[in-house]
Amino acid sequence: MNSFSSIIVLIVINLLFIIVPLFTNDVGATALPYHDKNNKRFPSKPQVYEYKFHLSKVELAPDGFTKLVSAVNGQYPGPPIQVNRGDRLIVHVVNCLGEPTSMHWHGIFQRGTPWFDGVVGQTQHVIPDKYTFTYDFTIDLQSGSYWYHSHHRGQYMDGVLGPLIVYDEFDKILYGYDEDLIVLITDWYHDNSADLFKWFLSPASKGAEPIPNNALINGKNDYNCDWAAKGSKCVNNSELANFVFKKDCKYRMRVINTSGFSAFVFSIDNHDFEIIEVEGTKTIPYRINQLSINVAQRYSVIVDAKQPISNYWMRVEFQQECLPDEFAYNLTIDNKAIIHYEEASLENPTTNSWTDKVEECVDLEQNKLKPLLPNIPPNCDTRIVYEIEFKEDSNGVNRPYVNGSSYVSDEEYPTLKKVFDGVHEFAKTENIYQIHKKDEVIDVVFINKDDGEHPFHLHGHVFWILGWGEKDEKLVYEKLNTLNPIQRDTSTIPAEGWIALRFIANNPGVWACHCHMEWHLGAGLLVQFVELPEIIKTLNPPKSWWDLFSK
Ligand SMILES: [Cu+2]
Numbered sequence: 001m002n003s004f005s006s007i008i009v010l011i012v013i014n015l016l017f018i019i020v021p022l023f024t025n026d027v028g029a030t031a032l033p034y035h036d037k038n039n040k041r042f043p044s045k046p047q048v049y050e051y052k053f054h055l056s057k058v059e060l061a062p063d064g065f066t067k068l069v070s071a072v073n074g075q076y077p078g079p080p081i082q083v084n085r086g087d088r089l090i091v092h093v094v095n096c097l098g099e100p101t102s103m104h105w106h107g108i109f110q111r112g113t114p115w116f117d118g119v120v121g122q123t124q125h126v127i128p129d130k131y132t133f134t135y136d137f138t139i140d141l142q143s144g145s146y147w148y149h150s151h152h153r154g155q156y157m158d159g160v161l162g163p164l165i166v167y168d169e170f171d172k173i174l175y176g177y178d179e180d181l182i183v184l185i186t187d188w189y190h191d192n193s194a195d196l197f198k199w200f201l202s203p204a205s206k207g208a209e210p211i212p213n214n215a216l217i218n219g220k221n222d223y224n225c226d227w228a229a230k231g232s233k234c235v236n237n238s239e240l241a242n243f244v245f246k247k248d249c250k251y252r253m254r255v256i257n258t259s260g261f262s263a264f265v266f267s268i269d270n271h272d273f274e275i276i277e278v279e280g281t282k283t284i285p286y287r288i289n290q291l292s293i294n295v296a297q298r299y300s301v302i303v304d305a306k307q308p309i310s311n312y313w314m315r316v317e318f319q320q321e322c323l324p325d326e327f328a329y330n331l332t333i334d335n336k337a338i339i340h341y342e343e344a345s346l347e348n349p350t351t352n353s354w355t356d357k358v359e360e361c362v363d364l365e366q367n368k369l370k371p372l373l374p375n376i377p378p379n380c381d382t383r384i385v386y387e388i389e390f391k392e393d394s395n396g397v398n399r400p401y402v403n404g405s406s407y408v409s410d411e412e413y414p415t416l417k418k419v420f421d422g423v424h425e426f427a428k429t430e431n432i433y434q435i436h437k438k439d440e441v442i443d444v445v446f447i448n449k450d451d452g453e454h455p456f457h458l459h460g461h462v463f464w465i466l467g468w469g470e471k472d473e474k475l476v477y478e479k480l481n482t483l484n485p486i487q488r489d490t491s492t493i494p495a496e497g498w499i500a501l502r503f504i505a506n507n508p509g510v511w512a513c514h515c516h517m518e519w520h521l522g523a524g525l526l527v528q529f530v531e532l533p534e535i536i537k538t539l540n541p542p543k544s545w546w547d548l549f550s551k
Pocket residue numbers: 453454455515516517520521525
């Protein structure tokens with residue numbers, strides 16, 4: 001640990017007793033009571049932020065290749081939502097896509113408002129075409145780097161997404177940075193998701209996922225138009241994303257992987273950096289030079305602009321080892337943006353990448369990430385073990401199964417509506433686990449029998465990562481880390497490996513837990529937790545939520 005980090009830790013320890021409730025990420029033993037408005041201490045005056053998102057299909061060419069993008073307010077990526085901890089967020093989603101939609105707020109707990117989680121088939125009915133639905137919720141007890149995206153079929157891969165940043169006014173002082181930047185990275189398909197799904201969910205795909213055509217950094221990249229189909233509109237040498245650095249300033253970069261399928265390695269030539277946040281959990285600064293980041297994951301890193309005034313490549317490299325190799329494909333692996341120091345020339349960088357080998361298709365060693373404030377998990381009450389495997393269904397389509405069941409979405413009759421209707425027995429294909437005891441401590445263990453990795457996301461919570469193992473690394477329950485593990489909301493289950501997660505059932509709602517590779521999710525790799533249904537039934541969704549069912 002460097003001296004800067006040591007100072008931070010000292011300050012924090014001194015202030016611990018005063019500020020613990022302000023920083024607590026999930027409602028555990030040290031947190032404020034559940035949604036207690038009277039006990040809110042920060043910020044003193046929460047604001048109401050109102051956004052209007054007009055969704056429509058527009059022709060855009062983020063990488064020089066023109067395609068029909070499902071855009072938010074005519075742009076891709078969608079506009080950033082920027083709020084402070086404690087604020088109320090109101091978003092009017094005006095659907096002019098010509099197809100149904102929904103919006104999910106990835107990583108936001110939705111305490112007391114589970115009907116605004118945005119998951120079709122689970123927490124809401126679709127927003128029909130030519131209809132406006134308003135999401136309205138308060139962001140309590142969490143801050144950090146999040147994103148919003150459609151949670152209807154594969155729609156976000158067509159463009160319905162953007163960053164959602166919840167600022168904490170103490171962060172700048174705590175970590176000593178000057179500017180706060182968003183770096184959205186993603187894979188990019190030139191075909192639309194519905195067509196790709198048709199192919200993927202047919203025997204012809206043999207279970208091999210569609211390969212992206214490109215990667216984008218803040219919605220930009222260039223593309224080799226020799227690879228574009230005849231008759232398509234494509235322009236070479238499209239503009240790259242450009243980040244301007246002032247010499248000797250420190251930048252917080254919020255790296256958000258909004259991919260539908262791809263894991264990346266993020267790096268900046270000649271600049272190492274320190275991780276300070278993982279999906280809303282502040283960490284003791286942890287220095288690395290290349291960041292492995294899987295689908296839907298987020299990290300904040302501090303980059304020190306201390307190199308000679310010049311231009312440097314930012315690199316977003318596909319983790320090629322996790323891409324299927326059943327079919328030939330054209331893809332640039334090493335994708336770039338420009339870090340331009342003020343007063344440097346306007347020429348392209350000529351810098352070289354870091355040469356250390358990064359292990360692909362697994363998360364970075366998460367036991368090396370330490371939460372800034374210790375948040376020790378209570379002992380486990382219940383352990384749920386899920387086995388994941390892929391096999392052919394009766395139609396010859398390769399599908400994922402969790403404990404023998406492939407999830408089928410009930411779009412017409414979502415789970416949360418069923419709970420309000422008093423339904424307590426569910427179809428096997430809904431993959432539901434019900435939790436009835438408030439504050440029950442749940443361990444979820446995924447055993448992956450598939451030879452591919454799966455980035456799993458849990459809605460409504462962060463989970464502690466108690467342990468994980470790659471192929472041939474045995475799961476020994478007694479050896480799991482319960483001392484001071486990191487908390488986050490999206491973590492990778494290694495190929496033929498396992499992961500052990502823990503969360504506290506303190507947030508009434510219907511929470512999806514699923515692979516965030518959209519192909520796998522769409523094929524059925526999802527379980528859902530019906531958490532505290534008796535309490536859910538005492539809550540009151542707004543009339544607008546009920547109205548969706550009659551549209
Ligand atoms: Cu998966």
